[in-house]
Amino acid sequence: MGAGVVKRPTLLADGRELIYYDDPDTTLGPDRAVDARTLDARPATATMRRDVLTGDWVSIAAARQNRAFLPPAERDPLAPQTPTNPSEIPSRYDVAVFENKSPSFGPALATAHGSAPAAVDPPRDLDDLDAPGLGRTRTSVGRCEVVCFSPEHAGSFGTLSRTRARTVIEAWADRTAALSTLPGIQQVFPFENRGEAIGVTLPHPHGQIYAYPYITPRTAGLLRSIEREGDDLFARILEHERGGERMILEGEHWSAFVPFAARWPLEVHLLPHRHVADFAGTTDAERDELAGLYLRLLRGVDAVYDTPTPYIAAWHQAPVHAGRDSARLHLQLTSPRRAADKLKFLAGSEAAMGAWIGDIPPEASAARLREAVSTIPEVTA
Known part of the structure:
Protein backbone atom coordinates (compact mmCIF):
# COMPACT_ATOMS: atom_id res chain seq x y z
CA MET A 1 0.00 0.00 0.00
CA ILE A 215 -27.47 8.92 -1.10
CA THR A 216 -27.70 10.72 2.24
CA PRO A 217 -30.00 13.75 2.60
CA ARG A 218 -27.00 16.08 3.08
CA THR A 219 -25.34 14.87 -0.13
CA ALA A 220 -28.61 14.90 -2.07
CA GLY A 221 -28.93 18.57 -1.12
CA LEU A 222 -25.34 19.18 -2.22
CA LEU A 223 -26.03 17.63 -5.63
CA ARG A 224 -29.04 19.92 -6.05
CA SER A 225 -26.85 22.91 -5.18
CA ILE A 226 -24.24 21.84 -7.73
CA GLU A 227 -26.98 21.51 -10.35
CA ARG A 228 -28.09 25.06 -9.54
CA GLU A 229 -24.63 26.67 -9.17
CA GLY A 230 -22.58 24.71 -11.71
CA ASP A 231 -20.21 21.73 -11.78
CA ASP A 232 -17.26 23.95 -10.82
CA LEU A 233 -18.86 24.95 -7.49
CA PHE A 234 -16.08 23.67 -5.24
CA ALA A 235 -13.37 25.27 -7.37
CA ARG A 236 -15.15 28.62 -7.12
CA ILE A 237 -15.65 28.26 -3.35
CA LEU A 238 -11.95 27.60 -2.90
CA GLU A 239 -11.01 30.56 -5.11
CA HIS A 240 -13.40 32.76 -3.12
CA GLU A 241 -11.93 31.75 0.26
CA ARG A 242 -8.20 31.56 -0.48
CA GLY A 243 -6.39 34.61 0.82
CA GLY A 244 -9.53 35.85 2.60
CA GLU A 245 -10.27 36.56 6.25
CA ARG A 246 -11.85 33.14 6.86
CA MET A 247 -8.77 31.16 5.73
CA ILE A 248 -7.11 29.09 8.49
CA LEU A 249 -4.43 26.95 6.84
CA GLU A 250 -3.14 26.57 3.30
CA GLY A 251 -0.76 23.97 1.90
CA GLU A 252 0.30 22.86 -1.55
CA HIS A 253 -2.62 20.44 -1.91
CA TRP A 254 -5.18 21.40 0.79
CA SER A 255 -6.79 24.51 2.30
CA ALA A 256 -8.81 24.93 5.51
CA PHE A 257 -11.25 27.77 6.14
CA VAL A 258 -14.36 28.74 8.06
CA PRO A 259 -17.27 28.64 5.57
CA PHE A 260 -19.08 31.85 4.62
CA ALA A 261 -22.39 30.68 6.17
CA ALA A 262 -21.07 28.61 9.11
CA ARG A 263 -23.87 27.15 11.21
CA TRP A 264 -21.85 26.07 14.25
CA PRO A 265 -19.84 28.21 16.69
CA LEU A 266 -16.78 26.35 15.44
CA GLU A 267 -16.90 25.04 11.87
CA VAL A 268 -14.05 24.42 9.45
CA HIS A 269 -14.00 23.04 5.91
CA LEU A 270 -10.86 21.40 4.51
CA LEU A 271 -10.69 20.93 0.71
CA PRO A 272 -8.19 19.47 -1.73
CA HIS A 273 -7.04 22.00 -4.34
CA ARG A 274 -7.87 19.74 -7.27
CA HIS A 275 -11.12 17.92 -7.89
CA VAL A 276 -11.14 14.45 -6.34
CA ALA A 277 -14.31 12.51 -5.53
CA ASP A 278 -13.14 10.49 -2.53
CA PHE A 279 -10.12 9.31 -0.55
CA ALA A 280 -9.51 6.47 -2.99
CA GLY A 281 -8.74 9.03 -5.68
CA THR A 282 -6.16 11.02 -3.70
CA THR A 283 -2.46 10.81 -4.56
CA ASP A 284 0.38 9.85 -2.24
CA ALA A 285 1.50 13.49 -2.18
CA GLU A 286 -2.00 14.63 -1.15
CA ARG A 287 -2.20 12.01 1.59
CA ASP A 288 1.28 12.87 2.85
CA GLU A 289 0.48 16.57 3.21
CA LEU A 290 -2.95 15.89 4.69
CA ALA A 291 -1.44 13.86 7.55
CA GLY A 292 0.50 16.83 8.89
CA LEU A 293 -1.91 19.61 7.97
CA TYR A 294 -4.95 17.85 9.47
CA LEU A 295 -3.06 17.16 12.71
CA ARG A 296 -2.09 20.81 12.96
CA LEU A 297 -5.69 21.89 12.38
CA LEU A 298 -7.05 19.54 15.07
CA ARG A 299 -4.40 20.59 17.56
CA GLY A 300 -5.23 24.21 16.81
CA VAL A 301 -8.91 23.50 17.49
CA ASP A 302 -7.90 22.11 20.89
CA ALA A 303 -5.74 25.18 21.57
CA VAL A 304 -8.73 27.55 21.36
CA TYR A 305 -9.66 26.65 24.95
CA ASP A 306 -7.84 25.18 27.93
CA THR A 307 -9.56 21.79 27.57
CA PRO A 308 -10.09 19.52 24.51
CA THR A 309 -12.88 20.58 22.17
CA PRO A 310 -15.70 18.15 21.29
CA TYR A 311 -16.28 17.84 17.57
CA ILE A 312 -17.60 15.82 14.66
CA ALA A 313 -15.09 15.37 11.84
CA ALA A 314 -17.19 14.46 8.80
CA TRP A 315 -15.42 13.49 5.58
CA HIS A 316 -17.94 14.10 2.78
CA GLN A 317 -17.31 12.00 -0.33
CA ALA A 318 -19.10 11.87 -3.67
CA PRO A 319 -21.69 9.11 -4.06
CA VAL A 320 -20.44 5.87 -5.59
CA HIS A 321 -22.44 6.25 -8.81
CA ALA A 322 -23.48 9.92 -9.04
CA GLY A 323 -21.93 13.38 -9.06
CA ARG A 324 -18.36 12.14 -9.17
CA ASP A 325 -17.20 14.84 -11.59
CA SER A 326 -18.57 17.66 -9.42
CA ALA A 327 -18.99 16.61 -5.74
CA ARG A 328 -15.56 17.01 -4.15
CA LEU A 329 -14.07 15.19 -1.16
CA HIS A 330 -14.00 17.59 1.81
CA LEU A 331 -13.92 17.70 5.58
CA GLN A 332 -16.62 19.45 7.59
CA LEU A 333 -15.38 19.81 11.18
CA THR A 334 -18.06 21.12 13.57
CA SER A 335 -18.23 21.74 17.30
CA PRO A 336 -21.14 22.95 19.45
CA ARG A 337 -18.68 24.70 21.80
CA ARG A 338 -19.49 28.44 21.78
CA ALA A 339 -17.44 29.35 24.87
CA ALA A 340 -15.11 27.60 27.31
CA ASP A 341 -18.07 26.47 29.43
CA LYS A 342 -21.00 26.77 27.01
CA LEU A 343 -22.41 24.55 24.27
CA LYS A 344 -24.84 25.30 21.47
CA PHE A 345 -27.88 23.06 21.66
CA LEU A 346 -30.19 22.65 18.70
CA ALA A 347 -33.45 24.15 19.85
CA GLY A 348 -36.73 24.87 18.05
CA SER A 349 -35.59 26.75 14.97
CA GLU A 350 -32.64 24.50 14.12
CA ALA A 351 -33.92 21.11 15.30
CA ALA A 352 -37.54 21.41 14.21
CA MET A 353 -37.36 23.70 11.18
CA GLY A 354 -33.78 23.33 9.96
CA ALA A 355 -33.55 27.14 10.08
CA TRP A 356 -30.14 27.87 11.58
CA ILE A 357 -29.11 30.88 13.63
CA GLY A 358 -25.37 31.45 14.02
CA ASP A 359 -24.07 32.48 17.44
CA ILE A 360 -20.66 33.72 16.30
CA PRO A 361 -19.81 35.58 13.07
CA PRO A 362 -17.74 33.26 10.86
CA GLU A 363 -15.01 35.90 10.51
CA ALA A 364 -14.65 36.16 14.31
CA SER A 365 -14.50 32.37 14.61
CA ALA A 366 -11.87 32.24 11.87
CA ALA A 367 -9.72 34.88 13.58
CA ARG A 368 -9.72 32.95 16.82
CA LEU A 369 -8.98 29.64 15.10
CA ARG A 370 -6.23 31.17 12.99
CA GLU A 371 -4.55 32.55 16.12
CA ALA A 372 -4.79 29.16 17.85
CA VAL A 373 -3.43 27.28 14.84
CA SER A 374 -0.52 29.74 14.60
CA THR A 375 0.70 28.50 17.98
CA ILE A 376 0.94 24.92 16.68
CA PRO A 377 4.21 24.09 14.91
CA GLU A 378 4.25 22.16 11.66
CA VAL A 379 3.77 18.47 12.47
CA THR A 380 6.83 16.55 11.26
CA ALA A 381 6.76 13.46 13.50
Missing part, protein backbone atom coordinates in the same frame (compact mmCIF):
# COMPACT_ATOMS: atom_id res chain seq x y z
CA GLY A 2 1.00 3.66 -0.16
CA ALA A 3 3.58 5.13 2.25
CA GLY A 4 4.85 1.64 3.08
CA VAL A 5 1.71 0.67 5.00
CA VAL A 6 1.10 -3.09 5.19
CA LYS A 7 -2.45 -4.51 5.15
CA ARG A 8 -3.22 -7.78 6.98
CA PRO A 9 -6.85 -9.01 6.67
CA THR A 10 -8.35 -11.69 8.91
CA LEU A 11 -11.68 -12.68 10.50
CA LEU A 12 -13.13 -12.39 13.99
CA ALA A 13 -14.67 -15.39 15.73
CA ASP A 14 -18.17 -14.65 14.37
CA GLY A 15 -16.98 -14.13 10.79
CA ARG A 16 -16.78 -10.34 10.79
CA GLU A 17 -13.87 -8.87 8.87
CA LEU A 18 -10.89 -7.43 10.75
CA ILE A 19 -8.08 -5.67 8.90
CA TYR A 20 -4.77 -4.61 10.43
CA TYR A 21 -2.89 -1.69 8.85
CA ASP A 22 0.73 -1.68 10.00
CA ASP A 23 2.77 1.53 10.11
CA PRO A 24 5.78 1.62 7.75
CA ASP A 25 8.05 1.71 10.81
CA THR A 26 6.02 -0.81 12.82
CA THR A 27 7.61 -2.81 15.60
CA LEU A 28 4.99 -5.54 15.20
CA GLY A 29 5.70 -8.89 13.58
CA PRO A 30 3.62 -10.28 10.71
CA ASP A 31 1.71 -12.86 12.77
CA ARG A 32 -1.61 -12.07 14.47
CA ALA A 33 -3.44 -14.00 17.18
CA VAL A 34 -6.60 -15.92 16.31
CA ASP A 35 -9.84 -14.62 17.83
CA ALA A 36 -10.76 -17.61 20.01
CA ARG A 37 -13.84 -16.11 21.67
CA THR A 38 -17.20 -17.87 21.63
CA LEU A 39 -19.60 -15.25 20.32
CA ASP A 40 -23.34 -15.09 19.82
CA ALA A 41 -24.66 -15.17 16.28
CA ARG A 42 -24.62 -11.82 14.55
CA PRO A 43 -27.93 -9.93 14.75
CA ALA A 44 -30.20 -9.82 11.75
CA THR A 45 -29.68 -6.75 9.59
CA ALA A 46 -31.77 -3.82 10.78
CA THR A 47 -34.83 -2.51 8.94
CA MET A 48 -35.20 1.03 7.65
CA ARG A 49 -38.45 2.94 7.29
CA ARG A 50 -39.25 5.76 4.88
CA ASP A 51 -40.43 9.04 6.36
CA VAL A 52 -43.13 9.93 3.87
CA LEU A 53 -43.06 13.61 4.94
CA THR A 54 -39.40 14.12 3.99
CA GLY A 55 -38.52 11.14 1.81
CA ASP A 56 -35.70 10.25 4.24
CA TRP A 57 -34.95 6.67 5.24
CA VAL A 58 -34.53 5.94 8.97
CA SER A 59 -32.73 2.78 10.06
CA ILE A 60 -34.29 1.16 13.15
CA ALA A 61 -31.30 -0.65 14.68
CA ALA A 62 -32.41 -1.90 18.09
CA ALA A 63 -29.22 -3.95 18.60
CA ARG A 64 -27.31 -0.68 19.12
CA GLN A 65 -29.00 -0.29 22.50
CA ASN A 66 -26.61 -2.90 23.91
CA ARG A 67 -23.33 -1.25 22.83
CA ALA A 68 -20.62 -0.46 25.39
CA PHE A 69 -20.95 2.80 27.32
CA LEU A 70 -17.83 4.48 28.75
CA PRO A 71 -16.14 1.28 30.00
CA PRO A 72 -13.03 1.44 32.21
CA ALA A 73 -9.63 1.01 30.56
CA GLU A 74 -9.37 -2.62 31.63
CA ARG A 75 -12.63 -3.42 29.77
CA ASP A 76 -11.98 -1.35 26.64
CA PRO A 77 -13.55 -3.27 23.70
CA LEU A 78 -11.20 -1.57 21.21
CA ALA A 79 -7.95 -2.36 23.03
CA PRO A 80 -5.94 -5.48 22.17
CA GLN A 81 -7.26 -8.60 23.88
CA THR A 82 -5.80 -9.69 27.22
CA PRO A 83 -6.64 -12.68 29.44
CA THR A 84 -9.02 -10.44 31.39
CA ASN A 85 -10.37 -8.33 28.52
CA PRO A 86 -11.98 -10.31 25.65
CA SER A 87 -12.07 -7.27 23.37
CA GLU A 88 -12.82 -7.05 19.66
CA ILE A 89 -9.19 -7.09 18.50
CA PRO A 90 -7.12 -10.19 19.35
CA SER A 91 -3.63 -8.75 18.72
CA ARG A 92 -1.55 -5.67 19.37
CA TYR A 93 -1.94 -3.32 16.40
CA ASP A 94 -1.05 0.04 14.88
CA VAL A 95 -4.38 0.71 13.09
CA ALA A 96 -7.25 -1.77 12.96
CA VAL A 97 -10.57 -1.73 11.09
CA PHE A 98 -13.40 -4.16 11.79
CA GLU A 99 -17.10 -4.62 11.15
CA ASN A 100 -19.26 -3.19 13.91
CA LYS A 101 -20.85 -5.82 16.14
CA SER A 102 -24.15 -3.90 16.38
CA PRO A 103 -24.39 -2.08 13.04
CA SER A 104 -26.99 0.36 11.77
CA PHE A 105 -26.50 -1.16 8.29
CA GLY A 106 -25.65 -4.81 7.60
CA PRO A 107 -24.81 -7.28 4.84
CA ALA A 108 -26.95 -7.67 1.73
CA LEU A 109 -25.81 -11.24 1.15
CA ALA A 110 -25.19 -14.17 3.46
CA THR A 111 -21.60 -13.83 4.66
CA ALA A 112 -18.73 -16.29 4.92
CA HIS A 113 -19.08 -19.05 7.52
CA GLY A 114 -22.82 -18.35 7.73
CA SER A 115 -22.14 -15.60 10.25
CA ALA A 116 -24.80 -13.21 8.93
CA PRO A 117 -28.04 -14.00 7.11
CA ALA A 118 -28.97 -12.55 3.74
CA ALA A 119 -31.06 -9.38 3.75
CA VAL A 120 -34.78 -10.18 3.63
CA ASP A 121 -35.93 -7.16 1.61
CA PRO A 122 -33.00 -5.09 0.31
CA PRO A 123 -33.46 -1.91 -1.73
CA ARG A 124 -33.77 -2.62 -5.45
CA ASP A 125 -32.16 0.64 -6.64
CA LEU A 126 -32.42 4.42 -6.08
CA ASP A 127 -35.73 4.59 -7.96
CA ASP A 128 -37.14 1.99 -5.59
CA LEU A 129 -36.03 4.04 -2.58
CA ASP A 130 -37.62 7.18 -4.03
CA ALA A 131 -41.00 5.58 -4.81
CA PRO A 132 -44.06 7.00 -3.00
CA GLY A 133 -46.26 5.22 -0.48
CA LEU A 134 -47.02 4.95 3.22
CA GLY A 135 -45.45 2.33 5.49
CA ARG A 136 -42.57 1.49 3.14
CA THR A 137 -39.68 -0.53 4.59
CA ARG A 138 -36.46 -2.08 3.33
CA THR A 139 -33.66 -4.03 4.97
CA SER A 140 -30.88 -1.65 6.10
CA VAL A 141 -28.29 -2.96 3.68
CA GLY A 142 -24.83 -1.48 4.03
CA ARG A 143 -21.79 -1.67 6.27
CA CYS A 144 -20.61 -0.04 9.50
CA GLU A 145 -16.93 -0.28 10.38
CA VAL A 146 -14.89 0.85 13.37
CA VAL A 147 -11.48 2.40 12.65
CA CYS A 148 -9.14 2.16 15.65
CA PHE A 149 -6.43 4.81 15.36
CA SER A 150 -4.25 3.41 18.15
CA PRO A 151 -4.15 0.59 20.71
CA GLU A 152 -4.09 3.19 23.52
CA HIS A 153 -7.21 3.63 25.66
CA ALA A 154 -7.58 7.40 25.31
CA GLY A 155 -6.89 10.01 22.64
CA SER A 156 -8.17 11.16 19.25
CA PHE A 157 -6.91 11.65 15.71
CA GLY A 158 -5.21 14.86 16.80
CA THR A 159 -3.04 13.04 19.35
CA LEU A 160 -1.51 10.71 16.74
CA SER A 161 1.98 10.92 15.30
CA ARG A 162 2.26 12.05 11.69
CA THR A 163 3.26 8.51 10.66
CA ARG A 164 0.20 7.03 12.36
CA ALA A 165 -2.08 9.68 10.89
CA ARG A 166 -0.77 8.76 7.45
CA THR A 167 -1.57 5.09 8.13
CA VAL A 168 -5.16 6.00 9.07
CA ILE A 169 -5.54 8.04 5.88
CA GLU A 170 -4.29 5.05 3.88
CA ALA A 171 -6.88 2.89 5.65
CA TRP A 172 -9.65 5.40 4.82
CA ALA A 173 -8.66 5.30 1.16
CA ASP A 174 -8.45 1.51 1.06
CA ARG A 175 -11.78 1.00 2.81
CA THR A 176 -13.50 3.62 0.63
CA ALA A 177 -12.41 1.70 -2.47
CA ALA A 178 -13.45 -1.67 -1.02
CA LEU A 179 -16.82 -0.58 0.38
CA SER A 180 -17.74 1.17 -2.86
CA THR A 181 -17.76 -2.23 -4.60
CA LEU A 182 -20.17 -3.94 -2.18
CA PRO A 183 -23.68 -4.76 -3.45
CA GLY A 184 -26.17 -1.94 -3.01
CA ILE A 185 -23.75 0.68 -1.65
CA GLN A 186 -24.43 4.24 -2.80
CA GLN A 187 -22.19 6.34 -0.51
CA VAL A 188 -19.22 5.87 1.87
CA PHE A 189 -18.72 8.18 4.86
CA PRO A 190 -15.63 8.20 7.15
CA PHE A 191 -16.02 10.23 10.35
CA GLU A 192 -14.77 10.74 13.89
CA ASN A 193 -16.90 11.73 16.88
CA ARG A 194 -14.79 13.24 19.66
CA GLY A 195 -15.91 14.00 23.24
CA GLU A 196 -18.74 13.05 25.57
CA ALA A 197 -20.55 16.29 24.69
CA ILE A 198 -20.95 14.85 21.17
CA GLY A 199 -22.27 11.56 22.56
CA VAL A 200 -19.10 9.46 22.36
CA THR A 201 -19.46 6.24 24.36
CA LEU A 202 -15.85 5.03 24.03
CA PRO A 203 -12.84 7.26 24.88
CA HIS A 204 -10.57 5.02 22.80
CA PRO A 205 -9.13 6.94 19.78
CA HIS A 206 -11.28 5.75 16.92
CA GLY A 207 -13.57 6.74 14.08
CA GLN A 208 -16.13 4.97 11.96
CA ILE A 209 -17.02 4.39 8.32
CA TYR A 210 -20.63 4.04 7.19
CA ALA A 211 -21.52 2.63 3.78
CA TYR A 212 -25.13 3.57 2.96
CA PRO A 213 -27.67 1.97 0.59
CA TYR A 214 -28.87 5.44 -0.43
